[in-house]
Amino acid sequence: MFETKTICKGVNVYVNKTTQFKTINFSIRFKDRLTEENASVRAILANVLQHSNEKYPSHTALRMVLDDLYGTSLYIDTTKRGDDHIISLNVETVNDQYLSEEGVLEKVLNLMYLMLFKPNFENGLFKESIFKREQESIIQRIESVFDDKTRYAQQRLMDIALPGHPAAITSNGSIDKVKAVTNEALVEAYRNMLENNEVDIYVVGDVSPEHITSHIRDYFHFADRKHLPEKQQSELRTPSESRVLEFENMKQGKLHMLFFTPVTFRDKEFPIMQLMNGIFGGYAHSKLFANIREKESMAYYVSSSYASQFGLMFVLAGIDSKLEEKAVSLILEQLDEMKQGHITDVELDQTKALLSNQLKEALDSARGQIDIYDQYKELSESFEPELLIERWKKVTKQQIAQEAQKVSLQMTYFLSGKEAETDE
Template sequence: MSQSFQTWNKQGTTFHLVPTDKFKTTTVLVTFSAPLEEKTLTSRALLPYIMEKSTAAYPSMKALREPLETLYDAGLYADASKFGEEHVISFQLDVVRGDLVRHETLLEEALDLLEQMIFYPDLTEGGFREQFVKQEKRLHALRISSLYDDKMRFAQQRLLELMAPGEAVSLSSLGTLEALEQITPVSLRDTYRSMVEQDRIDVFVVGHVTQDEMEDALSFLPSHDEKASHYIPAQKQVAGVKRSSETQPIKQGKLHLGYRVSVDPTSVDSIRLQIVNGLFGGFPHSKLFMNVREKESLAYYAASRYAALNSALYVYAGVETKQAERAETIIGEQLRDLKAGQFTDEELTQTKAMLINARRQILDQPGQLIGWLNGSKMRGLTLEDEIHIIETATREDVVRLAATIELEAVYLLRGEE
């Protein structure tokens, strides 16, 4: 089970390394993080789709993919996402270990392509290539519009806006159609320059690599001042339950509840709260699944998710509109039962076992391991630490932490009667 993790800072960049010969590949993730702001979000969300299309040296997708194929089908990807109150642009490289294919310079050659993608973009006439920008703007408009078609995502977005109107956490990770219309090849270039010059940089590596080898291989990263993290929203007090509803021509209503959780996301209690969530609605044996869905037949699905960075817990339920009020009542009863300690030792043991098993499975996939590293860096805990915290959590811990959960908002997307 033991796995070593190394974290250090050099020239403003924070490195996170898992040195291991367990995998046949080396995975490298470079992230650029900035405060989540409405005025920059749409442009930053679009940028990685443009950057992974081509580089200055490889001015088409076909030209860029050819060298990747010669490097044993190495993978090179770009993406953007929200992380608490940060917007993160990421570049990931997956390449087979050179020692396994007798290609000593394989990682070095693959990292050269990563460097090309990040620091030598395809800029012509002062901006990104216009044909790619037009193409990706059309595609991104479809991504933004698809939010309306995915009713579960739509309802969750509405819930976030209800809980934190105008705040960073309520912003859609894709941006808006209005902002998208204003993006030009030149403005996108300015967004890129801001990313390179102003963002905090983190590097995550999982593979048969030492610290010195990692620093040498990534020496192309710029030296810059170390920047603070902005991913933890301030704790808020709940002042009454906010409610909102809309009606659309859908068959199945969407009932979404937002709870405020008074737990520091950097603390060990945020790990224990995952047990509370597991008992409440995180697993098939949870109270929401067994009582709201199975016993009462009030929902097509009913589940919960703990979002530590948002200090929030969300409940999702697909309901018949006429049953929404009854479903909300039963959901509230399940939380009250948790707060009263009304759960069995068997349920507690099963929940802890499933959380521990999920962490052990992380060690079997480089991508999952990097995802865990990225998400857990704010706590400074190892996987072994987290497993020990879960194993030693008590019934009293569950009751104590359940008491910190308070209903803040209810959103209902009604189906037409």
């Protein structure tokens, strides 16, 4: 799927030479340990680097350049996966061979170089007005979660159940830690990103792997990483509380349930757990949707999700505040059905088909190809999507039941409306 080229220790280029697209897509990903402090400072850093550099000090100036480069798309964002915090520079530009003008690729690479290596410094620090503006922007982004009560409830569940664990840390960090970031700390984080982070550079397009790797060597002067963090998996600890009830001024109750499973992304049973989650609550034909929303008509929405990096499963449901106990009971009944192997051929076949179709649809975009390979190359650098589809096809109902038996409820969090508080 991708051909690997090593530039130096800790810096690799992955190229998928394909005629599938008339564009060239790049993604340069800087990986560091996920901590609340790291996430907070790096969230600001991503914003600062995106909106200002030495040559183009304003977002308007940068936008004009991108327009001149045939509408090249460029953005920097942050995300997390497992114990890693990731800053990504993502670019999509037209392939030179489809233009009468030559040299567009070199101009785009030079712009990427400016974004990363020529920041808008003033006396050795980031320009203060830009630093303060982007710091406030991240604070507002974190605060906006409160307005989306489903996201807010999920974050409260994680904060209470797994405090300090990477699963509970957001890619933007926390308000307190963001406020504590100084300009000096931001510069230090920037230097650390360029000098010490593991770097994965993805390229998708009709380009020669040798040719594009040579260009990347010329434009991005990466050196050997001297302090690559060791890969390690954070341990899960049983939450100190099994049920938490909180209140907000809202009408719809938010029920969030946390389950543990010993199966993670790296285990051979991972494809079985993907199917188990799909049948349980991952799709519109799932047991949760069919029985709790459709049959019982007691949920505005209900679904399950599987966080495979940590071995976590979640159930989310929007219900009336007085139906918590009944909803929990019904959800656990459906899980028990899974444990007993009460799975229909239709449920199994539809889930296999939907998982396969989702994977194929993701591969229709260059960004999807990059995201999938970036994850699955941890298992094997020779990963091919067809291998995963074949593994799904072979999974049996009995195997799914065996994995369902390993799933255990750890905590229930219910965010209820203020009206219900008076009834307590």
